[in-house]
Amino acid sequence: MSTGIAMMQRGMHIAFTGTDGAGKSTQAGLLRKWLSDEGYYCYLAESKDEFATNVVRLVSHSKGGSPRSVFPNGVVDFAIAFDTLRHHTSYIVPVISQGGIVVVPRSVFCRIALADSFGVECVDLLEAVLHMTGTPDLTFWLDLPAEQAHARIERRGIDSEDMVMLARFRKSLDQLSKRNRWIRLDASQPIEWVQAAVLAHVRNSIAEGRLELRR
Numbered sequence: 406m407s408t409g410i411a412m413m414q415r416g417m418h419i420a421f422t423g424t425d426g427a428g429k430s431t432q433a434g435l436l437r438k439w440l441s442d443e444g445y446y447c448y449l450a451e452s453k454d455e456f457a458t459n460v461v462r463l464v465s466h467s468k469g470g471s472p473r474s475v476f477p478n479g480v481v482d483f484a485i486a487f488d489t490l491r492h493h494t495s496y497i498v499p500v501i502s503q504g505g506i507v508v509v510p511r512s513v514f515c516r517i518a519l520a521d522s523f524g525v526e527c528v529d530l531l532e533a534v535l536h537m538t539g540t541p542d543l544t545f546w547l548d549l550p551a552e553q554a555h556a557r558i559e560r561r562g563i564d565s566e567d568m569v570m571l572a573r574f575r576k577s578l579d580q581l582s583k584r585n586r587w588i589r590l591d592a593s594q595p596i597e598w599v600q601a602a603v604l605a606h607v608r609n610s611i612a613e614g615r616l617e618l619r620r
Contacts, residue, residue: 415503
């Protein structure tokens with residue numbers, strides 16, 4: 406699904422999706438470095454704490470709870486969705502319109518699948534908002550079984566995730582993948598294997614010559 410925003414693109418929009426622990430940030434960072442080393446202008450679009458999301462967090466903190474314990478899930482997810490759309494139009498679109506390459510570690514598909522796994526009733530409306538960002542040129546799904554994802558998260562020791570939620574998250578991604586053209590990669594493979602697979606697809610897309618990339 407494309408929009409007027411997406412039609413402006415002359416560069417490339419590359420996104421990663423997958424559960425927590427699948428290696429999205431790692432692969433996005435490696436790809437950004439490779440692209441920069443190759444001479445391309447590349448912007449790594451990390452998630453940003455924007456206005457709506459911060460309001461939800463601040464109010465939740467004042468009430469002594471987390472956002473999802475204080476607000477209905479739909480409120481939390483729509484706050485993130487509107488901030489995501491604002492970030493896309495403010496930062497990503499200008500880079501792509503000037504021939505740059507944008508690499509997104511956590512795609513809008515992650516937001517949609519997460520909302521679905523939490524049982525948000527109006528996921529279709531959330532999806533409509535997030536699809537206003539257009540469709541990435543390449544979307545890599547780093548697919549990892551919930552058990553392995555949970556083990557990785559526990560090993561890094563900086564956060565925690567519920568095994569059941571990880572399994573629901575992966576199931577939601579699997580359902581979304583049937584309606585979208587993603588490149589599915591086995592994230593249980595070594596980092597170097599996944600990186601090589603990502604680079605092969607990116608090289609092929611660049612070699613097709615349909616994009617006016619800035620070097």
